[in-house]
Amino acid sequence: MNKKITWSLAILVVLILVGGVGFISNPGLFNNSTILQALAQQPDSAILQDVVIREERVYICGDVQEVARRTVGSLNIKTEQELSNQYAAKGYSVVKLKNDFLAQTKVNDFCNYHNSFRHFGIQNNKLAIFQGPLGYNQKLICIEENIDINTLQPTFQVKLQQAMDFFQMNPETQAKLRYELEFSSEDGLNAALENLDELQE
Structure with a gap:
């Protein structure tokens, strides 16, 4: 038995x-076997849901500001393609990094720190005032129509030309130009305009 x-x-x-x-x-x-396929796909999907997306704004001056952090799962996104499409619709470009995603959008403005900056330059052969620090001439505030560049001291004319080619200058020249032609506020700019003769000496 x-x-x-x-x-x-x-x-x-x-x-x-x-x-x-x-x-x-x-x-x-x-x-x-649908069971085996589900088991194979589940880990990747679950991992993707926990990945963090860093949202950043890139300003004209090059400064970067992080504005948000969120997980992929919080956006109800299943794939990387959906992630890229959703952010592209908002004007963001998405890059996959080692441990997270970076979503950046370019802002046609200066950061909070540089927003009040002003600097001298040249426009239409006149003395011009631009918003932002030296080197960034995207935002023209005004042209001093009564100040022709040719009426200014030759050395000051050279400085203004250098200001327009700021990033081509060496660090020492850049520092001098910032000291003389760049202002952190409207008050500083107005004081320089009132004492333009002294500034040229």
Whole structure:
């Protein structure tokens, strides 16, 4: 009786092993298995949901401000393509970094610090005033129509020309130009305009 049970168990084990080997060696069974596909996809999807997206604004002056951090899951996004499309619609470009995503948008303005800056330059051969620090001439505030560049001292004319090519100057020249032609506020600018003759000396 015990021998019959032992033999029956042994035959059952052999059948199970043979069946298991046949299942593993048959790739068709794997391809048709929705359970295995779900298990394979679930880890990637779950990991993506926890990845952080850093949202940043890049200003004219080059300063960068982080405005938000959120997870992919909080946006109900399933794939990286959906992530790129959703941010592109808002004017952001998305870059995948090692551990997170970086979404940046360019802002046609200066950061809070540089927003009040003003500097001298040249426009239409007249003395011009630009918003922002030296080197950034995207925002012209006004042209001093009554101040022709040719009426200014030659050395001051050279400085104004250098200001317009600020990033081509060496660090020492840049520092001198900032000291003389760049102002952190409207008050500083107005004082310089009132004492333009002294500034040229």
